[in-house]
Amino acid sequence: MTNLILVILCLTIGILLQRVKEMPDNAPKTLNTYLIYIVLPALALLHIPETALSFELLLPVLTAWISFGLSWLIFGTLGRKFSWSKTTTGCLIIVPGLANTSFIGFPIIEALYGSEGLKIALLVDQAGSFIIVSSIAIIVASIYGHGKQRKRDVTKKILTFPPFLFFLIAIAMNIDQVTLTGIPHEILKAFAATLTPIALIAVGLQVKINAQTLSLKALWYGLGYKLILMPVLIFISYRWIFNPDDILYKVSVMETAMAPMITGSIIAINHDLNPKLASLLVGIGIPLSFGTLLGWYYLVG
Template sequence: MRLVGLVLLGCFLGRILPAKSPNQLGQFLYWVGVPISIVSFLRLTDLSGQIWIAPAIAHLAILLGAFLAWLGIKGQEYFTNSVPQPSTQGSLILAAMVGNTGYVGFPVVLALVGKEYFAWALFYDLLGSFLGAYVVGVALAAHFGNATEHQQQVTKAIFFNPALWSFGFGLLFRQVSIPPFMEFGLEKLAWICVALTLILMGMRLSRLNSWHKLPQAGSSLTIKMLIVPLLLGSILPLLGVTGSPAKVVLLEMAMPPAFATLVMAENFGLDRELAVTALAMGVILLLVTLPFWLWLY
């Protein structure tokens, strides 16, 4: 209920606050809030076990989503003798493969599983989804789009990402002892940032007013948020991932499309309307699918 309540609060605030408020809050969380949360929760999480398998599963989920979306496009071409424009194909594939495992995935995992297994979500996102989006995603966007992204810009987006740097700092900071009151304050600040992230999601959702291309967006979301988690979630025990770590990985796989899909659509000339529709539908669908995944697994 806290998740839904904070998102609804964000929707309300997004309607009454100035138009620039979501961007300002997003910038604060990108440069300050999310890095603080990563550093704080890394001090409290368990890094033992098979945690390094999380990024491997993330890459597998990305490739499976892209393959199933491509298969769906070919199926449409075979049965209807029609094929979407290349720009639409690119947005369809990106929406099916790149998940919002950071801004949305982190608070969901922290709220539903706990901080003890946060590292699984962190490794899944930074070493899995993040790299997949900026390597496989950019390559696909460049292939299907009509714009060319300079390699320097892609490199800058990867190496100047504050979450990636805070991840490395957080691993080192785990070894440093700090007074209990500072530990307590750091953790509370991290939880405040988590709440602000959910509020930001609601604020952005309140400003997404494009609901075109619902059937096409629905096909990508079905792959991203249902089929891929079902298929890969069923084999997690065979990989030795069970219990709470399996729940974390499953939730990360079931996240809606990342906001990065819209950024790539705008930069590479893909189908922006489809990207926006998939984002809006995905966030709403998440509120329905979360209880299902918790019940099923």
């Protein structure tokens, strides 16, 4: 409950800070740079080396890949049909294509399904959402961003993207069974703990909710996909694979139903992929998801 209150509070603080004249215009981008270069690498080093890998957890992890793949297919097609700008199409592929499987997903899953559910959620996030946002999302951002980029430049951008670089380091640590303890571990925890407040305040600084923004069709296409369509697809298709009472099934559906991923919005904003829409998808999607998640919880039991 504390984490959920923190989410709402930080979004509200960000929105209220818009009224502070001393707040610089580039504050959100500055905060996002800190998250990308410091916090996300810290999260990788903190969690991935300690994550136990298991073949039976492959299907829950695949939900993140399925969601992003379908997002690219659907919004890429709709973008051509409705003649959306490339930046709007790219934003809709990345932000609704990624679920907020970590700092919103973790506390919700732990509250509903305990430590066993949290272990599954951790792998969905690290082996699914985190890899995608650190690599494929960068490719999409490069394709749909302003100007054409050479394949060599895109590859360089991925390989030098700090979260992806530290993800590879963390995977090597996992394979070699190397974990950080003592002071290094505590330092990483301290940086990782700043993700939620900083990211949500940055989003709140850019959210401007009014009749005009709420009438944006692209916003509701994105939220409809993220909060309804994708959970429906996993809810139906995974029932053919899992027993409906299996915790793997329940966590798969619930993690898919989470609000759009804040890190995805950071990538979109930093690549100038319709920053206004990226902020709205998260800023409206998070509080809206609390209601839709309740419905999904009653459906999966």
